[in-house]
Amino acid sequence: MTSLIPPGCPTVLTEDDRTGTSVETLRRAFMDNLFFVQGRFPEVATKNDHYLALAYTVRDRLLLRWLNSAKTYRDQFSRTVCYLSAEFLLGPHLGNNLINLGLYDAVAEAMQQTGLDLNVLLDQEEEPGLGNGGLGRLAACYMDSLATLEIPAIGYGIRYEYGIFDQEIRDGWQVEITDKWLRYGNPWEIARPEITLPVKFGGSTYSYTDDQGRYRVVWQPHQMVQGIAYDTPILGYKVNTANLLRLWRAEAIESFDFQAFNTGDYYGAVNEKIASENITKVLYPNDEQLQGKELRLMQQYFLCSCALQDMIRLYLQCSSDLTRFHHKFTVQLNDTHPAISVAELMRLLVDEHLLPWDTAWDITRQTFAYTNHTLLPEALEKWPLPLFGSLLPRHLQIIYEINQRFLDQVRLAYPGDQERLARLSIIDESECRYVRMANLACVGSHAINGVAALHSELLKQTVLRDFYELTPEKFSNKTNGVTPRRWMVLSNPGLTRLISNHIGEDWIKHLDQLRRLEPLAEDAGFAAEWHAVKHKNKVRLAEYIQQRVGISVDPSSIFDILVKRIHEYKRQHLCVLNIITLYQRLKDHPNLDITPHTFIFGGKAAPGYYKAKLIIKLINSVAEVVNTDPTVADRLKVVFLPDYNVTCGQRVYPAADLSEQISTAGYEASGTGNMKFALNGALTIGTLDGANVEIREEVGAENFFLFGNTVEQLQEIWRNGYRPWEIANNNPMLKRVLDLISCGHFSHGDTELFRPIVEHLWQNDRYCLLADYQSYVDCQEQATRLYRDQKQWVKMSILNVARMGKFSSDRAIREYCEDIWRVQPVHVPLADTSYIAQ
Numbered sequence: 001m002t003s004l005i006p007p008g009c010p011t012v013l014t015e016d017d018r019t020g021t022s023v024e025t026l027r028r029a030f031m032d033n034l035f036f037v038q039g040r041f042p043e044v045a046t047k048n049d050h051y052l053a054l055a056y057t058v059r060d061r062l063l064l065r066w067l068n069s070a071k072t073y074r075d076q077f078s079r080t081v082c083y084l085s086a087e088f089l090l091g092p093h094l095g096n097n098l099i100n101l102g103l104y105d106a107v108a109e110a111m112q113q114t115g116l117d118l119n120v121l122l123d124q125e126e127e128p129g130l131g132n133g134g135l136g137r138l139a140a141c142y143m144d145s146l147a148t149l150e151i152p153a154i155g156y157g158i159r160y161e162y163g164i165f166d167q168e169i170r171d172g173w174q175v176e177i178t179d180k181w182l183r184y185g186n187p188w189e190i191a192r193p194e195i196t197l198p199v200k201f202g203g204s205t206y207s208y209t210d211d212q213g214r215y216r217v218v219w220q221p222h223q224m225v226q227g228i229a230y231d232t233p234i235l236g237y238k239v240n241t242a243n244l245l246r247l248w249r250a251e252a253i254e255s256f257d258f259q260a261f262n263t264g265d266y267y268g269a270v271n272e273k274i275a276s277e278n279i280t281k282v283l284y285p286n287d288e289q290l291q292g293k294e295l296r297l298m299q300q301y302f303l304c305s306c307a308l309q310d311m312i313r314l315y316l317q318c319s320s321d322l323t324r325f326h327h328k329f330t331v332q333l334n335d336t337h338p339a340i341s342v343a344e345l346m347r348l349l350v351d352e353h354l355l356p357w358d359t360a361w362d363i364t365r366q367t368f369a370y371t372n373h374t375l376l377p378e379a380l381e382k383w384p385l386p387l388f389g390s391l392l393p394r395h396l397q398i399i400y401e402i403n404q405r406f407l408d409q410v411r412l413a414y415p416g417d418q419e420r421l422a423r424l425s426i427i428d429e430s431e432c433r434y435v436r437m438a439n440l441a442c443v444g445s446h447a448i449n450g451v452a453a454l455h456s457e458l459l460k461q462t463v464l465r466d467f468y469e470l471t472p473e474k475f476s477n478k479t480n481g482v483t484p485r486r487w488m489v490l491s492n493p494g495l496t497r498l499i500s501n502h503i504g505e506d507w508i509k510h511l512d513q514l515r516r517l518e519p520l521a522e523d524a525g526f527a528a529e530w531h532a533v534k535h536k537n538k539v540r541l542a543e544y545i546q547q548r549v550g551i552s553v554d555p556s557s558i559f560d561i562l563v564k565r566i567h568e569y570k571r572q573h574l575c576v577l578n579i580i581t582l583y584q585r586l587k588d589h590p591n592l593d594i595t596p597h598t599f600i601f602g603g604k605a606a607p608g609y610y611k612a613k614l615i616i617k618l619i620n621s622v623a624e625v626v627n628t629d630p631t632v633a634d635r636l637k638v639v640f641l642p643d644y645n646v647t648c649g650q651r652v653y654p655a656a657d658l659s660e661q662i663s664t665a666g667y668e669a670s671g672t673g674n675m676k677f678a679l680n681g682a683l684t685i686g687t688l689d690g691a692n693v694e695i696r697e698e699v700g701a702e703n704f705f706l707f708g709n710t711v712e713q714l715q716e717i718w719r720n721g722y723r724p725w726e727i728a729n730n731n732p733m734l735k736r737v738l739d740l741i742s743c744g745h746f747s748h749g750d751t752e753l754f755r756p757i758v759e760h761l762w763q764n765d766r767y768c769l770l771a772d773y774q775s776y777v778d779c780q781e782q783a784t785r786l787y788r789d790q791k792q793w794v795k796m797s798i799l800n801v802a803r804m805g806k807f808s809s810d811r812a813i814r815e816y817c818e819d820i821w822r823v824q825p826v827h828v829p830l831a832d833t834s835y836i837a838q
Contacts, residue, residue: 018060021103026110029057048184050116051094051124054107055187058097059233066233066242069828073152077318078826079327081146081153081817084307084341085139085334086300087283088157088245089131089164091646093188093232095122095490096144100235127647128186129163129179130247132284132604133565134672135373137646138451139334141672141809144483147236147243148509149813150825156307158299159189159230159247160283167604167643172620174605174613188232189247195229197309198253199302205394217351219394225250225276227306237485237509240828248306252276284606290387297383297391304341308348322353326366330821333445335373336381336437342368342444343395343402351394357401369447369820371478372438373669375458376569382434385427399435403427406443413470424466442467442474447820449478452670452691458711476819479694480670481809484511487676491650494533495680499801502526512805521798531794534655534681541655545600545639551627553637557596558787561677562660563644563652566605566612569667573615573757574769575599575660576622578780579638580737580746583622586632595784598637602644602652611756616640618754621746649673653680657793658705658783661686662776664767666711668692675807681797685783687772691807699803703796707779708772717771724765727773734773738762 017029034040034053045053073080098104108118131137139155146153165176202222210216227248235242252275279298311329315322333339342364349360374380389396403426414420426443428434442448442464450456456477460468468475489496489508499507502520507513520526538555545553562575579599586592601619605612623638641648659677661668661684668690678684678695685705686692696704709717728735738758740746747753761769787793805811817823 019064021061021101021106023106023109023113026057026103026107027113029060030054030110030114033057047120047124051121052185052187054111054121055094055125058094058101058103058107059187061101061103062097062233062235062242065235065240065828065830066244068240068831069152069242070244071831072826072828074318076826077328078152079821079823080329081151081821081823082307082311082329082331083139083142083146083153083155083334084304084331084338085136085155085157086303086337087131087136087334088128088139088143088155088247089133089136089646090128090140090143090245091137091486091650092122092125092127094125096486097235099485099490100144100148100237102238126181126184127645129166129181129645130157130160130283132164134670135335138480138672138809141481141483141486142813143234143243143245144236144485145481145809145813147234147241148239148483148485149810149817150236150239150241150827151243151813151817151823152826153243154311155234155243155245156303156310157245157247158280158283158303159249160280161249161277162282164283164604164645165607169616169620169640169642172617172624174616176607189230190232192229192231195310196251197227197229197306197313199225199227199250199305201225201298201301201391203393205397214354217394217397219347219351223275224253225279225302226253227251227302229306229310240830241826246307246310248280248303250276250279250302293383294387294391297387300337301340301344301392301395304338304344307338308341308345312348312353322349322355323359323363325349326363329367330823331368332816332821333368333370333441335371336441339370339381339437339441339444340392340395342440343392343398346398346402347394350398361402361405364444365446368441368445369449370441370445371449371451372455372459372464373451375455375463375667375669377463380463381437382428383437385433385435388435396435399426399440402440402443410470420466424470438464439467446474447476448474449476449820450669451478451480452694453477453479454666454688454693454711455669455690458666478812478815478820479691479806480672480675481807481812482672482675482679483809484508484679486646486650487653488679492533492537492654492680494536495530495654495801498526498529498533507805509810510805511808511810514802514805517798517802521795521802527791527794527798530681530798531790534657534794534797537654538657541600541651544651545641548641549639551623551637551639553598553639554596554634557598557634557637558657558784559598559600559655560658560660561600561652561656561682562662563600563602563641563649564671564673566603566615567609568611568615569767570663571767571769572601572603573618574662574772574776575601576615576618577734577737577769577773578777579622579626579636580740581733581777582636583626583629583632584733584736584740586636587629590631594635595787596635597784598639600639600641600652602641602648604644611760614754614757618741618746618757621754625746649676653677653682656680656682657787658682659684659686661689661692662708662772663687663689664772665689665709665714667767675804678800679804679807681801683783683793683796683800685776685779694806695804698806699800703799703803705779705783707775709768709775714768714771717768722765722768722771724770725762727770728762731774733777734770 030053033056037056038049038053040049111118143155163179163181166179168175200221203220205217205219207217228251230247232245233242234245279302315328345364346360349355410424426439428436450459503516542553542555619640626638653676656677659682661674665687670691687708688710741754742758744751
């Protein structure tokens with residue numbers, strides 16, 4: 001009988017091909033998945049077929065660890081961290097999983113033997129756009145560290161069908177394109193249609209007393225949807241622990257109205273399906289309109305209700321005593337997006353499981369901890385009372401009850417202080433009444449933390465001052481961190497090899513061991529290798545820039561990089577003012593000897609944030625003029641990289657010479673891009689804002705380019721009456737720069753295009769660009785002069801990396817475990833593969 005299996009596709013050997021790690025076994029398993037999963041033979045397989053076959057090959061090895069982890073946690077009833085986040089900006093899975101499995105080199109060899117290039121397959125992966133920026137990326141780093149430290153954990157989020165938009169640049173403007181990240185499927189997730197949970201919206205409530213004399217409230221919703229679970233394993237680095245990321249998709253209870261269809265109402269037949277699935281269609285709908293606000297609140301409640309119902313479901317599989325729920329689960333609220341969880345857990349415990357109010361409240365407060373990520377009062381979420389009450393009527397009742405009991409305690413602590421009472425209230429009773437989600441999170445949590453030392457102190461002094469004065473014991477600082485697995489080992493393999501060749505590989509899990517590099521900063525041979533690695537990374541980025549946007553840049557120039565979400569307080573336009581200053585100097589003095597300078601920008605503006613979009617247009621308009629002016633030649637280049645994401649970041653961070661961290665002091669909670677840059681050998685130019693303060697303390701003031709006013713100095717400036725127009729009029733170069741923008745030099749003569757930016761700087765300048773302009777320009781000159789002394793620059797680069805051990809997400813997670821979560825590591829033994837077959 002003729003075999004139907006093409007040559008090179010062997011029969012399945014379950015134990016070897018599912019779990020083996022030799023090059024031959026990996027090659028054989030890949031071919032098997034190409035044939036039996038993708039249904040392709042090699043001659044007709046596409047790049048995507050090859051990628052998916054490899055992804056399933058790697059996933060098999062994850063699942064062995066994942067199932068053993070789940071079984072271990074269940075058998076031991078392990079205390080588990082539940083991380084609730086509206087965003088999980090994971091980045092591509094394949095490369096990270098290969099690193100954590102320790103299989104990167106073996107798989108590269110297996111692919112080479114098959115005639116394929118692993119790098120091509122890595123580039124084929126569609127990045128899950130399930131986050132907007134730092135908040136979602138932090139959640140991803142923390143999931144990596146939780147698994148690496150062998151901490152039982154579940155991440156709960158939303159499976160957005162369309163994630164953060166893809167960004168195109170047309171005529172210098174940002175254009176948002178739908179992010180169809182699921183169009184080719186997602187091999188890393190497993191659908192769990194049997195884990196389906198109901199979520200209610202709208203309607204009304206009624207109360208009664210049951211036959212045991214208990215006061216009961218029943219919520220009769222207007223709409224019900226169901227949440228479907230999708231599970232993704234998150235593997236730790238070279239451990240057996242693989243934790244669970246569970247994302248929820250909304251679906252109609254009844255997707256098709258057969259009666260409506262039969263009567264010719266074809267649209268009505270699927271109305272319920274459309275309305276329900278809209279909840280998880282897109283990450284962060286534009287909430288300028290009421291409909292957008294309603295959808296965003298629905299998203300947040302949907303996530304929280306699914307997550308908490310799921311936790312209770314898991315808990316009841318092992319115990320019927322819900323009074324110990326907080327001993328099994330500790331829940332971290334990643335900002336205010338999941339703050340409605342406080343009211344939802346109370347509803348589930350009191351209404352669904354009939355616990356007394358006081359017992360339920362004690363459980364709730366001991367379950368939740370709250371991380372604050374902003375000092376901007378306008379960024380602390382508030383929901384209009386009519387909207388909140390119409391969508392979540394039972395929760396509004398619960399919040400009123402929580403608030404009343406809480407304010408009674410406040411009155412005892414501060415008799416007669418009505419102003420403090422009003423500030424602490426969960427309900428904002430001003431002209432437009434709101435539910436304050438940050439206040440709800442603070443009242444309903446046993447711990448509150450900021451994400452950098454400065455941020456945590458400013459929280460106590462500003463937006464959460466009243467809560468700090470009432471319950472100071474709740475507050476602590478947990479400075480953010482990043483995972484070195486993705487942001488060094490995967491994205492910067494040359495630097496990783498160089499470091500590991502000299503100090504071993506333990507630093508990858510114990511980042512403080514980078515301190516052992518310090519003596520090598522004086523070693524000429526090591527410095528030469530270090531410089532060679534950086535140059536190679538810059539060449540790689542230069543090639544990417546040429547390919548992506550068609551701009552040729554010189555890898556020997558200083559790569560000065562500012563990549564992050566576009567926002568006025570992050571001050572991308574301050575960097576633009578400096579670029580125009582340099583440009584003007586070169587125009588005035590064509591033979592001026594300056595350090596060749598390449599400015600690289602990247603980042604997305606929120607779709608409804610016009611001023612941020614105008615900043616992107618300004619960057620591209622300046623680039624258009626500067627890059628084509630023969631007077632400037634190759635001494636000054638400006639690049640805007642479109643669609644900046646995790647994948648792009650893995651190219652950018654290793655190539656940076658100078659890291660721009662120039663936000664107005666007192667506005668950035670922490671930042672993690674500053675950490676990624678410094679870990680990859682970039683020197684920082686920045687203000688004393690967010691984690692910059694701690695980075696400077698760690699690496700040394702002499703290895704950090706500091707400029708700008710401090711928080712205290714800015715407060716004094718505003719107290720004395722800030723007059724930005726006076727600063728501009730008294731600084732001839734600054735005035736020339738602003739006039740050059742105003743006169744249309746960068747807008748083809750259009751004097752109106754950038755008027756909103758210039759007028760704001762002249763008249764208001766909320767983020768103090770003009771106050772910091774001269775300090776920034778002077779600091780830039782200092783940095784570029786020093787760059788000419790490559791021996792000194794490389795030494796500073798080495799010392800930066802050597803002293804960045806504090807900024808590992810592993811350190812941050814250890815602090816959360818010790819101070820807030822009270823969770824211990826659980827070692828996962830890897831069962832013999834015969835266990836899987838039984």
